[in-house]
Amino acid sequence: xxxxxxxxxxxxxxxxxxxxxxxxxxxxxxxxxxxxxxxxxxxxxxxxxxxxxxxxxxxxxxxxxxxxxxxxxxxxxxxxxxxxxxxxxxxxxxxxxxxxxxxxxxxxxxxxxx
Amino acid sequence: xxxxxxxxxxxxxxxxxxxxxxxxxxxxxxxxxxxxxxxxxxxxxxxxxxxxxxxxxxxxxxxxxxxxxxxxxxxxxxxxxxxxxxxxxxxxxxxxxxxxxxxxxxxxxxxxx
Numbered sequence: 587x588x589x590x591x592x593x594x595x596x597x598x599x600x601x602x603x604x605x606x607x608x609x610x611x612x613x614x615x616x617x618x619x620x621x622x623x624x625x626x627x628x629x630x631x632x633x634x635x636x637x638x639x640x641x642x643x644x645x646x647x648x649x650x651x652x653x654x655x656x657x658x659x660x661x662x663x664x665x666x667x668x669x670x671x672x673x674x675x676x677x678x679x680x681x682x683x684x685x686x687x688x689x690x691x692x693x694x695x696x697x698x699x700x
Numbered sequence: 701x702x703x704x705x706x707x708x709x710x711x712x713x714x715x716x717x718x719x720x721x722x723x724x725x726x727x728x729x730x731x732x733x734x735x736x737x738x739x740x741x742x743x744x745x746x747x748x749x750x751x752x753x754x755x756x757x758x759x760x761x762x763x764x765x766x767x768x769x770x771x772x773x774x775x776x777x778x779x780x781x782x783x784x785x786x787x788x789x790x791x792x793x794x795x796x797x798x799x800x801x802x803x804x805x806x807x808x809x810x811x812x813x
Contacts, residue, residue: 590742622804629704629791630743630804676742687733687756688802690742 588613588679592691599667600699607662607694609677616682619660621651624674624693633675636660647671672698702726704805706792712811713782721777721808725794732775733802734767735791743791749775750798782812 593608611617618637622630634645641653651662660677674695678688705724713719725732731750735743745759749769757767764782769775779786789809793802 592742620801627806629806630793632801632803635801678742687735687745687748687759688743689745690735692740692742 588617588681588689590677590679590689590691592675592677592694594694595692596695596697598697598699601669602666604665605663605667605671605696607675607677607696609660609662609691611658611660611677611679613658613679613681618680618682619651619653620678620680620688621645621649621660621662622676622678622690623647624676626673630676633662667696667698669698669700671696704792704794704803706790706805706808708808709806710809710811712813714813715782715784717782717812719779719782719810721779721790721810723775723777723792723794723805725773725775725792726803727773729794729796729803730772731795731798731800731802732769733793733795734775734777735793737789737791737807739788746777746790748798755798779810782810784812786810787812 591610599605620635621633634643636643636653644650674693676693677691707722733748734746737743747757752772764780767777789807791807793804795802
C-alpha cells in the first residue's frame with residue numbers, strides 16, 4: 587500500500603520569496619504523483635502531475651515539482667510566491683496503473699506574508 | 701463546461717439520523733470517487749465506481765456507509781445511524797477513465813450533533 591508524508595504542516599513565507607513544500611511517498615510499485623491545492627471553502631484543484639517521462643513537471647500558477655525516484659520524493663517549488671498562493675497544498679499518489687484511488691498526505695498550509 | 705457538483709453544500713443532522721449526499725460528476729466521466737476529509741487531514745478514500753458498479757469499496761469505514769450510482773452518472777452516498785465521528789467534508793471526484801486526472805467537487809460539509 588502507498589503512503590504519503592508531507593513533512594511540514596505549515597510553511598510561512600514572505601511575498602516574492604521562493605518556497606518548497608516537501609513530499610515523500612512510499613510504494614512497492616510504480617506510482618503516479620500529484621499536487622492539489624485547496625483554497626478556503628473550495629474544492630481541490632490539480633496543480634500538476636507526474637505520470638512518466640521528464641522528472642521535472644511544470645504546473646499552473648508558476649509551480650513545478652521534481653520526481654526523485656531514489657529519494658521517493660516529489661517536492662513542490664515556486665520561485666516567487668504571491669499573496670494569492672495562500673492555501674492548503676496536498677500531495678497524493680496512486681499506483682502506476684491508474685486504477686487505484688488517490689492516497690493523500692495530511693497537507694501543508696502555505697501562508698504568504700505581505 | 702460544468703465541473704463536479706455536490707449537494708447539499710452543508711448538512712447538519714442529529715446523531716442517529718440518516719443522511720444522503722449527492723454527487724453530479726462531469727458529463728461523460730465514467731469513474732467516480734468518494735473521499736472524506738476530516739479537520740486538519742488530507743482526503744481519505746471511501747469508494748470508487750467504474751460505471752454503475754463499485755470497483756473498490758475498501759475505504760468505507762463500516763456498514764453504516766453505502767453508495768450507489770444506478771445509471772452510471774449521479775452518485776449518492778448514504779450514511780445510516782449517523783455518529784458524531786462522521787462529521788467531516790465529503791468530497792466527490794470524477795475522471796474520464798480511471799487512469800485520468802480526478803476532478804473534485806466543492807464537497808459537502810456534514811455536521812452531526
